Amino acid sequence: MSYLVKEIFYTLQGEGAQAGRPAVFCRFAGCNLWSGREADRSAALCRFCDTDFRGTDGEGGGRYADARTLADKILATWPCEASAAVRPYVVCTGGEPLLQLDAALVDALRARGCEVAVETNGTCEPPAGIDWLCVSPKAGGDLVIRSGDELKLVYPQPALPPESLEGLAFRHFFLQPMDGAELVASTEAALAYCKAHPRWRLSLQLHKLLGIP
């Protein structure tokens, strides 16, 4: 099958338990919770998105005909040869990556020595073979992935309190302050929540602090 990709870039993972780790990001085009058009934002199921995921016009973006072609392009974006000591770390995001990421692409990346991470809203079943699964539930989305490596809740979402999620089977629980007009207040509220409920940790978006992609 072919894949529609917005952009492919090399940076540091900015969020969650892997923050600071060099990674190639593959941002798939399209999402099931918002069209990506500003005119549709106020009526979308997810309204606070900080990302342009429409189209294929970014750096490294395009329609990739098959898994091998896309995996080769992703690997070519990593700065050195893959080795057992340092495996290329690939973060599949979007948009919603699980609308497109399939076992063929996961297998092609792993066959090239990569570790495969996914950033998902949790509304679609993942393929087998993912090394690091980060689920970021949305109040407007039906959560079908109820276990994984990290749960990263954008905070606050009044209709989705952290207490409603902490029974799920994740290794790490993060609150990530909602970026936007209320970022300062969101950060203060997330900080206070983590201090009062130490099961939760704070995830600040390191890439925004650094001014990198």
Ligand SMILES: C[S@@+](CC[C@H](N)C(=O)[O-])C[C@H]1O[C@@H](n2cnc3c(N)ncnc32)[C@H](O)[C@@H]1O
């Ligand atoms: C753009 S989303 C793409 C992946 C997937 N669709 C999802 O929502 O998890 C990547 C990450 O950014 C987070 N995010 C999106 N908008 C945000 C915002 N305004 N403030 C903080 N985090 C945000 C998402 O919750 C998710 O963890």
Ligand SMILES: Nc1nc2[nH]cc(C(=O)O)c2c(=O)[nH]1
């Ligand atoms: N540096 C960096 N880290 C990230 N972690 C998750 C991101 C995403 O948009 O999925 C992201 C991103 O866009 N940039």
Ligand code: SF4
């Ligand atoms: S689910 Fe993810 S990509 Fe889709 S609109 Fe929300 S934050 Fe953006």
Ligand SMILES: [Mg+2]
């Ligand atoms: Mg981002």
